[in-house]
Amino acid sequence: MTSLSCPIREGAAHHPDAQALTFAGRSWSYRELDEAVGHWVAALEARGIASGQRVALLATNHADSVFLFWALGRLGAVLAPLNARLTASELAPLVDDVEPALVLALASLREKFPRAEPLEAFASSATSATCGALEVSSPRVVLFTSGTTGRPKGAVLTEGNFRASCRASAANLGTHPAPRWLGTLPLFHVGGLSMLTRTAYEGGCLVLHERFDVDSANRAFDEEAVSHASLVATTLERVLDARGGRRMPSTFEVALIGGGPVPVPLLERARAVGLVALQTYGLTESCSQAATERPGDADGRTAGPALPGVEVRVVGPSGAPCGPGEEGDIQVRGPTVMSGYWRRPEATREALRDGWLHTKDLGVVDARGRLTVLSRRTDLILRGGENVYPAEVEAVLINHPAVQEAAVVGIADARWGEVPVAFLVPRVGQERPDVDALADWCRRDLAGFKQPVRFIWREALPRNAMGKLERQVLRQDASH
Structure with missing residues (x-):
């Protein structure tokens, strides 16, 4: 099986001075990010964190979350990021489920989980050169999601899932020498983690923001050469309203718009100021995108075709594939699909059948292979x-x-x-x-x-x- 090395270590060797991360007025080159991750590896090793163990994290977007993610990868350990918006009573069963060897939290969130250790004070002054190789099947994160029952399930996403997602997205969007992704999606969501990994695999830079702020986002577009962004309809509209008709800079290439249908007039407004916005369909279990409009033929009326290397189909009640225009259940197959749900074998068997991920979303595919999502699960x-x-x-x-x-x-x-x-x-x-x-x-x-x-x-x-x-x-x- 192919061994995969840490992209930050590779970046430090091949383009050490290229910018890898910015956050809160600070910047890290690949060399500096590699050094920072080494301090986190040392701290984790000192606590006995080893391959296969889980570390739970309660945080909004922060540079320390980035350091932790890459450090855990070097040890073969698994990150379990928790939604910072949840209450203490919602968080407790998730932590119990994942049985972490360590729980870290930003100081501002520790009241929700008092036994968590402060994230900001965890890094060691020592450093470690440990950088173990990963396999395609190596688990990287447990991301909690739920079906319509509301019972949390931890989707296990692997190193291979993230790398395949990166390849598929890049093949759809077109090559870029060093993409600069605006990171406003939370790193406890698959969308945020996809941007984090995507920039590293492609030798780009993650322009990380603590949260979405329309003025900060537009400043990043105008002054920080951001080339890519992921938004939802509400944030796209706020960006356009704040720009007041001002055109996007030539450095900006495309925005992915997820989270449900986007009004066509809103997409037309975006294009009028040079903001190419592509509708996309994805879910945690497929490591973010499964289908996305192509930049050259997007019209804002569908979620586009399946990404290169990924298959998306719609099936009827009998399980037979539907023809163009026929409504049915959306299924996804390919290297981006999760390995399963954490310690939920029955749920895994229900979701992963005959090689396909059964999403429980309803949709229709047109004659051009473009997906329209009709319902994001029945009651969601x-x-x-x-x-x-x-x-x-x-x-x-x-x-x-x-x-x-x-x-x-x-x-x-x-x-x-x-x-x-x-x-x-x-x-x-x-x-x-x-x-x-x-x-x-x-x-x-x-x-x-x-x-x-x-x-x-x-x-x-x-x-x-x-x-x-x-x-x-x-x-x-x-x-x-």
Whole structure:
């Protein structure tokens, strides 16, 4: 099996002075990044971190997260990044599931997980030259995602997955001598990690920001020669609004737009100022992109064809491939697909069958092989690029003493794409809490993006003859 070396070590040997990372006013060349990673390797070795062990990380975007990722790779250890927006009660079962040998957190987030050690103080003053080779099958991260049940599953992504994703994306977008990716997507999401790895494999630079800020993003476009970016519809619109018609610089090449459908007029606005925006479809389990528009023939009406080296198909109820224009379930096959779910053999067997990843998303492929995504899983709510799983929100609501039943659905929203609305059935003999009390209840256990924007009381929830909840009826009620 082919052994794969650390791209930062390779970069330090072949282009040591090329810029590899910028963050918060600082810059690291490949030589400097290699040295910084060596200090983190030494610190991890001092703690006995070895191949196959997991290190959990609770952080917003930070240079230390980059150092940690590459250091773990040199030891063959695995990163388990945690969503910094989750509450303490949401984080605890994820950490328990991954059984980390070490938990690190930014100081500003340690109150959510007090036993975590401070990330900022972890690096050693000593250094280590350890740089073990990885195999294609070597696990690199466990990224938590959920199906419509809301029960967290850790997708295991390998070194081979990230490298294949990089090759496929580059083959679609065109070669670039040293891409400069704007890193505003969080490094605890697959999109952020894809940019981190992509720049390293291609000898480019990650222009890392702590979070998306429209003024900082536009400054990076105009002054830092950013060539590529990944955005969602809401952030793209904010970039365009802030630019006020000002054209993009010639150094900028393309933006990938994920997180759900993008209004065609918004894409046309982008092109009018020289911002080529390509719609894309991907998921954690396929290491980000699976299908993306091609720069030369994008029209903003589909998510494009499968990436080179990746297969995407739509199948009907019998499992037979659908013809052009026929709706069905989206499946993905190729070297970017995860190795499986962490310690979830049944879920892995359900998702990976006959060599295909069964996404549970619905879509249609046209005669040109371009994918249109019809639904991001049946009940999933996509709020500004963040997944909101109804079952998870419902579980919090039905724990309220005054709530007998709860159902959460998504409705269209001009700013966020979709927002969650909760329908509640009161418990007999209990006084109905007001909106503020319900909001406070949710705030204790749910991240902000998961909290319902409205609470609607009903005497009963609509169900069909089989007793199944009719969510579409609720969506219609909530939209009126």
